[in-house]
Amino acid sequence: MAITKEAVVEKIEVVGSWNVQVATDTVIKEDGTEISRSRHRHVLAPCTSSKDSDDKWTHTDTDISSEDDTVKAVCNAVWSDTIKANYKAFVESQEV
Numbered sequence: 001m002a003i004t005k006e007a008v009v010e011k012i013e014v015v016g017s018w019n020v021q022v023a024t025d026t027v028i029k030e031d032g033t034e035i036s037r038s039r040h041r042h043v044l045a046p047c048t049s050s051k052d053s054d055d056k057w058t059h060t061d062t063d064i065s066s067e068d069d070t071v072k073a074v075c076n077a078v079w080s081d082t083i084k085a086n087y088k089a090f091v092e093s094q095e096v
Helices: 068-076 081-093
Strands: 004-016 019-030 033-044 047-051 056-059
Touching: 004 033, 019 068, 047 081, 056 081
Parallel strands: none
Antiparallel strands: 004 019, 019 033, 047 056
16 A cells, blocks of 8 residues: 655646745545645745835845746746836835
8 A cells, every 4th residue: 555645736826916826736645546635825926025124125036946847937937027126116015
């Protein structure tokens, strides 16, 4: 009896101009027959942003190195320099 576990990217969606949503299924098989499947979703944005006490913004590009190759390709295609600049401007405009 062989039990295997596999992570499969089932869906990649671009939402709005910059969010990349990823749905990954974890598939458990016994002797090649699927016995369990669960889904995990996560959203990627072009960068993370923070503002220091001097009201200066710091934007750090999102590290996608551990993502599936297909997810990397979508992020690299979507996150042009213009999209990144628009995202940073949007984040900075959302100040409360």
